[in-house]
Amino acid sequence: MRNHRSPLARRIQRGFTLVEMAIVLAVIGLVIGAIAIAKDVQRNAEYQKIANKFAYQWKAAYDQYYQRAGGVIGDCQQAPTYMVNGSETAFAGAAAVCTRAGGSARAGIPENFTNTGFKVCNGQGYAAGQVGAGDTALATQNLRDLFNRVGVRMPPGRGEGQEDRYLYQDTNGNATELQVCFQWNPPGTASGAGNVMVVRGLTPDLARFLDQVIDGKPDSREGRFRIQGRAAHGAAVDANAPGTSWEGNNTIASGIQVNDTATGAANVGAATATGRQYDEDRVVLLTAHWIMEE
Structure with a gap:
């Protein structure tokens, strides 16, 4: 008795060709590569968010503090030292650094301050x-x-x-x-x-x-x-x-x-x-x- 299967049925039973398998593997490779690239894109987006929403905003806040207070953070407003936390420093042996008691004997540069x-x-x-x-x-x-x-x-x-x-x-x-x-x-x-x-x-x-x-x-x-x-670099050529x-x-x-x-x-x-x-x-x-x- 003769087999009267259609050409479509015979093609289905043949399975995948090498070309078809190669295409499938290529697609899988592209998907895996896209996932890896997506992770890098996501990480870069997070880093950019840190830069824009945190680091640069703190820089702006520091600058705004300087404009508002008339000095850097923690400095004396009436007798500034130009140093962060300057109000906790000492000068020429004076306890009250912000008043500069006896300060005329020395130059008011950072090297003459202590506790800095x-x-x-x-x-x-x-x-x-x-x-x-x-x-x-x-x-x-x-x-x-x-x-x-x-x-x-x-x-x-x-x-x-x-x-x-x-x-x-x-x-x-x-x-x-x-x-x-x-x-x-x-x-x-x-x-x-x-x-x-x-x-x-x-x-x-x-x-x-x-x-x-x-x-x-x-x-x-x-x-x-x-x-x-x-x-720090120590040699002159540095x-x-x-x-x-x-x-x-x-x-x-x-x-x-x-x-x-x-x-x-x-x-x-x-x-x-x-x-x-x-x-x-x-x-x-x-x-x-x-x-x-x-």
Whole structure:
């Protein structure tokens, strides 16, 4: 008895050809590639949001404070020092620095002041040395109280009372917090002399992004956005030379303690060194200084 199957039925039983399989695999590859690209696009969008909604807004708030108060944050209004937290400094042995008692005997330049360089924050946040070397002591004055005192609105941050903080995810998916403080750096400081915004809790990836937005190029030693704790160039040939790149991302876990157990090698200052490199660990965190104009 003859088989009277239609040509369509015979084509269905043949299965997929090599060309068809190649097309399917190509489509799958495109989908996977699109997912990977989408993750990068999403991360870049989050970084741009941090720059626009947090970092630049704090820069604007700092400038507005200067215009409103007639001096930088925490400085004396009637006898300014031009230093962040200047009202806590001492001058020529006088207890009341803002009155400059006996100050005519010495020049009123920062080198003649003592008790300088403390950072003004809204609480300690990260412990000293936890997100990079070079942390200064905490000032007595509170960042949030100073802004509220002169009526300058702060960026929203994490919410009421935590305007100086911002929550984001590192590239391993761990929740990470940014913190903003301000301090004065003495002349010769590699991260920039004068008044700076201290941004703590940066992954190298985010630091590079912000550096490019602020300076136009990622350079952790030069420009207006620099890493805290980097040693200054010492040789004469190093003057105005290119700086140093930001540490590679995801190469070593930071020494942040979690239940008294470090998530990786406690070597936050050497992110390119050999160490634990698990993709579930927290990415190394850094501190940067953004040099202010006032």
